[in-house]
Amino acid sequence: MHPIGWDAFGLPAENAAIKRNLDPRAWTYDNIELHKASMRRYACSFDWDRIIRTCDPIYYRWNQWLFLEFYKKGLAYRKNSMVNWCPSCQTVLANEQVVGGACERCDSVVTKKALTQWFFKVTEYADRLLDDLELLEGNWPSKVLSMQRNWIGRSYGAEVDFAIEGRTEPVTVYTTRPDTLFGATFMVVAADSDLAAELVSGSTAEIRMQFQAYLDEVKKSNDIERLATDRDKTGLDSGRFAINPANGERIPVWISDYVLADYGTGAIMAVPAHDQRDLDFARTFGLGVKVVLETGEADPLETGVALTGEGVLINSGELNGLSKAEAISKITGILEKEGRGKAAKNFRLRDWLISRQRYWGTPIPIIHCDDCGEVPVPQDQLPIELPSAEGLDLAPKGTSPLGGAEDWVNVPCPSCGKPAKRDTDTMDTFVDSSWYFLRYLSPNSETEAFSKEEAKKWLPVDQYVGGVTHAILHLLYARFFTKVLQDLGHLDFSEPFTRLLNQGMVLMNGSAMSKSRGNLVKLGDQLDEHGADAVRLTMAFAGPPEDDIDWADVSPSGSGKFLARCWRAANDVNSEVGVDFSKGNVELRKVTHSFLRDFSANIEGFKFNVGVAKLMELVNALRKAIDGSVGPADPAVREAAEVAAIGLSLFAPFMAEEMWSILGHKPGVALAGLPEADPSLLVQDTITAVAQVDGKLRDTFEVSVDATEADLQAAADNSSAVQRAIDGREIAKVIIRAPKLINIVTKQ
RNA sequence: GCCGAAGUGGCGAAAUGGCAGACGCGGAGCACUCAAAAUGCUUUGCUCGAAAGGGCGUGUGGGUUCGACUCCCACCUUCGGCACCA
DSSP, X not given: OOEEEEOOOSHHHHHHHHHTTOOHHHHHHHHHHHHHHHHHHTTOOOEEEEEEETTSHHHHHHHHHHHHHHHHTTOEEEXXXXXXXXXXXXXXXXXXXXXXXXXXXXXXXXXXXEEXXXXXXXXXXXHHHHHTHHHHBTTBOHHHHHHHHHHHOEEEEEEEEEEETTOSSOEEEEESOGGGGGGOOEXXXXXXXXXXXXXXXXXXXXXXXXXXXXXXXXHHOOHHHHHOTTOOOOOEEEEEEEEOTTTOOEEEEEEETTSOTTSTTSEEEEOTTTOHHXXXXXXXXXXXXXXXXXXXXXXXXXXXXXXXXXXXXXXXGGGTTOBHHHHHHHHHHHHHHHTXXXXXXXXXXXXXXXXXSOSSSOBOOEEEETTTEEEEOOGGGOOOOOOOSTTXXXXXXXXXXXXXXXXXXXXXXXXXXXEEEEOOOEEOHHHHHTSHHHHTTSTTOSSOSSOHHHHHHHOSEEEEEXXXXXXXXXXXHHHHHHHHHHHTTSOSXXXXXXXXXXXXXEEETXXXXXXXXXXXXXXXXXXXXXXXXXXXXXXXXXXXXXXXEEGGGOOHHHHHHHHHHHHHHHHHOOSOTTXXXXXXXXHHHHHHHHHHHHHHHHHHTTOHHHHHHHHHHHHHHHHHHHHSSSOTTSHHHHHHHHHHHHHHTXXXXXXXXXXXXXXXXXXXXXHHOOOOOOGGGTOOSEEEEEEEETTEEEEEEEEETTOOHHHHHHHHHHOHHHHHHHTTOOEEEEEEETTTEEEEEEOO
16 A cells, blocks of 8 residues: 555645635645646556545544544643744744744744643653664664654653752752762752742742842743853852752752753752753852762862763762762662652653644634533534634734634533533644554545554554654654554554655755755656656666755756667567567576566665666666677567566656557556566576785686685686785685685785 | 764765675767767776886774775764753
């Protein structure tokens, strides 16, 4: 099954439609037709009966079904938090859609905003998403695996409770270095955390004012500024004190933006001697530095470089003398026993924010009732179709345009019947693409998202192809969905894509094509100029499929020449269909059959460029045979031409079909199938043996395939080139790999 | 800072540890032609040499090996990802 569909909801389509003052619906469906026509022109052999469009209600009603399944399991939830906000798209963004502090779509600088939003609980699957990457090792590009590992970012450490003076509850911090607990000389709390505000509220009026000013500063800064390296540490003293549970020392509590509110507990124990960031902070504000791990490095206070190496614990009470690993395990045990801490792990991964304040997406199937709260839309009311765009103001304004569709928004509560309102946000389009591969199994079903039976038969996907841009977006989300659906009993496998190929891009003059750069190469123009076959062949021949191709470096006209050469060769064949190949010229037959062996291996190994090269070699041999003593009537010539046509059908279907017809066959070269290579024709009579002296090639000779070591030795003895290279030196050793190689090692 | 990948002719690229550069682009030459185009053939890593024949050559430096583009270590460069994640 090789299906095709359109992931058609989302911002780009909506923005393009708004710009042209069109209904996103009309714009999208028109473009699907255009796109489809150009793909057909390019002769893509998809299964055109299994088309999906994610913006069809018949598709997205199952997004809504899935949402409700997740909701039932507690995997879809709403919370208020600081979220990524794109001021240009006027919508929130998932963490995965913020690239280097900018919006993935429009490159605007992303800011933070406090909003109540829908999330999918990816973090609940963090361990499995990470551990199951093992299953993909070797079949997915290692780059994607490492990007996912990086993104999920699991770390192991401990949570430690610090008592706070004047506060009943202790504050818990997360650390990966509990061994350095005795070296904690202050605590830092994230400036934008609730805890910071609370601690300051119990402090002096002056500190409260300072804090407010600092917080305003922090909130103004955006991600780009935050990401700037070598940024000076900022912060302020909260005026409060904590007690180091290891040694009872009274340590100040500071507030800074270098601690993140949404990672760990939003508060850290600072060990400046052994953490660079803490050291930078301590040096800026003149806080204490206490070395607790003797690593043999110079004093961090003087060098400004924290000690992060291995060593032996010092100044640490009962931990003294232990190694880092021993100390981590011992102190964790002690804290657990005393009920003041425990082993813990943390993830970089955050929950997936899926609500969008835009029109062109799947409506979230929840109704908000003043009395009943969030009420799921009953199954029999699905799909909740998008209201018509007519009369709605689609321009980005920070709240969903669906809010303006009053007839649509105002509905009775399914639970109590009182007037209630639909949720007006739409889902992130990555929800659509997280399960579409399942939908191909039954693209038109009105009774189920996908067929369990068909899934058993077809899935998981054997070979997935996609850009590396999806490494931590689509590919992570699709893996998450698959695992959830497995847990819900809808699927019996845990990984959706068995093998993954990241195809490269077509560049022009060294960079990705873009309108603004003006380095656009239009497929349509190339097809007009060279034809689909030549363009396809050029793509395949240019290099490995995972590499980028610079269109400036390739030669579609060269491909055209090769195709013409194939066509002429087919025309020159001068024998009848069905002629007995076994009577043909053996030399040419050997070429044809070793092609059959090599070509299949190349194609199956995704080395299409090498496959094309082999095809060229075959056609070159065919040309020589026709023009030379073999002649166009030899059965081997027909055999080679037919094999070439079948091989070519993978890359240049039109020319291959033409050749097939010229060769007197009924249409259907693509279905002909490559014949098996005849083993008897793969056997070589002679082979080129190489003779080396001290590992350097000195001579080659044609020898029989069953040449013995003695034969090779004799040949080397008779070779003047070999003898000249030995130059009378004493022979130390002779390595012979009959029949291919002899290496004579001389005493130096 | 951390993680990862890649460095081979003028260019795109090939090469189970065993003839480096297959195949193609570009270049040069020859044939066909009145001529050109098209086509076919030859040639084309660098370098010394008239030639025969040498030397050098897969980012750099080491190592393993009879033998390294390939395996190991260090470094350089480029690209990609993450990044104040405690």
